[in-house]
Amino acid sequence: MSQDNTKLRERNGGQILVEQLRIQGVRRVFLVPGESYLPCIDALYDHQDAITPIVCRQESGAGYMAEAHGKLTGAPGVCFVTRGPGATNASIAVHTAFQDSTPMILFVGQVGNDFYEREAFQEIDYRRMFGQMAKWVAQIDRTDRIPEFIARAFAVATSGRPGPVVLALPEDTLWGKATVADMPRYVRSHAAPAPHALASLAAMLEQAERPFLMIGGSGWTPEAMRQMEGFAERFGLPVGLAWRRLECFDNHHPNYAGHVGWGMGEALRARIRESDLLIAVGTRMGEATTEGYTVVESPLPRQRLVHVYPDPEELGRVFRAEVPVVADVVSFAAAVDGLRPAREHNRAALVERARRDYLDSQKALPAPGPLNLNQAACVVRERLPEDACITVGAGNYAVFPHTYYRYKGVGTSLAPTVGSMGYGLPAAISAKLEHPERTVVCYAGDGCFQMNLQELGVAMQYRLGIVVLVFNNGIWGTIRAHQEREFPGRTIALGFENPEFAELARAYRGYGEVVASDAEFGPALDRALDFASTHSMPALLELRYDPDGIAPGMTLSGIRAAALARQAAG
Known part of the structure; x- marks a missing residue:
């Protein structure tokens, strides 16, 4: 108006x-x-x-x-x-x-x-x-x-x-x-890549043997994503997504190679390090994405770098790019939609190998105890519709959906790259308000959840059928892992007693259930999803699992043993 x-x-x-x-x-x-x-x-x-x-x-x-x-x-x-x-x-x-x-x-x-x-x-x-x-x-x-x-x-x-x-x-x-006049509605400005920058990119693509496309940032649209998919297909580019930007490229696409940053597999890490051309679009390539500025070194990367970012002050601040491109993701995607290879590239094997390594990383790893979170994450992947939204806060539990779930595009992932706790539940509420027809599932650690659990009242008041998975291991898990790595065997100040989360959900007029084994998880998830959809109220599953299984392929006891061995050798 x-x-x-x-x-x-x-x-x-x-x-x-x-x-x-x-x-x-x-x-x-x-x-x-x-x-x-x-x-x-x-x-x-x-x-x-x-x-x-x-x-x-x-x-x-x-x-x-x-x-x-x-x-x-x-x-x-x-x-x-x-x-x-x-x-x-x-x-x-x-x-x-x-x-x-x-x-x-x-x-x-x-x-x-x-x-x-x-x-x-x-x-x-x-x-x-x-x-x-x-x-x-x-x-x-x-x-x-x-x-x-x-x-x-x-x-x-x-x-x-x-x-x-x-x-x-x-x-x-x-x-x-x-008595003052109103201002008209704002018009968003866009920064488009300069012609000489696109020409340089095209020339470098012709020369590269092991290029890699890294995508991240904000402002993506479905159309821009489709244009980037076409760009990756035409030039034979494996695609990785920057830390916690899992929704910026369809994970089902054959060029998708995985999530870049803390917790990525060694094959993907090596692929980025050994690439001879890195095209980073929309991402700052921060500490988490570059694993402490080691996968992409600062200030001078070993890879030839084309860095596309909408803020000129960011370009050259941390990484010296051979071709810095001032452009937002929508304008850049539209620009490269017109690029075509000058010759046929033989990069099919490069893309296929990257995809195969990614799919291999999707197989559930073993874990201690009767409830394997790796297996549970695969069940979630199989049961949810493709347009479902997964939200997380911060903690090692978040590595499970990052590792195993396949995100479809814009609106399917909400995760704080800053690593702030307490984010998952409010984000799930916001997602369900914006897209009431979609399935919304919140992953939350027991500590992370308790930082904003009071917002269950919002889900109750506005009749929002979200599903919350609370990962109950009774510890501040990420810090415990760091503690075992640096000070093995000296555990202190990291454990806590939890309430009955399932009962808490019922107090908010929602559904609550405790899950303690692999056999229980699938049917319990179905019940939670059905309740949330039928009653338009929150449903919560409290997952009780062995705290030793701290992350995919990683145990606290293994971290401690490795640290003690280093101390003994050092």
């Missing part, structure tokens, strides 16, 4: 702000109510036909939901929180959005300008607080400038490298009144 600016009317700041959100195409806002932005809450009452407020239980959950919405749609996820404690709780989602390059806008209530700089109740300087974790942080001190700031926020959040914007809202700005 846009306003006829020839008939301007006086509005308070909250009314002006919410009307701008409607103009910018916002359909859903995530919030924990606070008196510091009460005029905005009141203004939502008049826009219920267009904007749905999702009332969350804690600000980190609300922020994660907004961040996940940005990943799913490519449009900024919008979150409202109150000042002080609300903002600090939400900061984890802002950090996630920054490192994950996700468009997001966080609105934070603020003390009035008449109280500012007195350390008033819950006062924080948000420019200083969020300065290094957001693309832009500002405070709207004048009611009549709200449309200007909102339009700029949407432009900044989506341009170049997408990311979060934080806007502080002083109370006097929201309660104040102004």
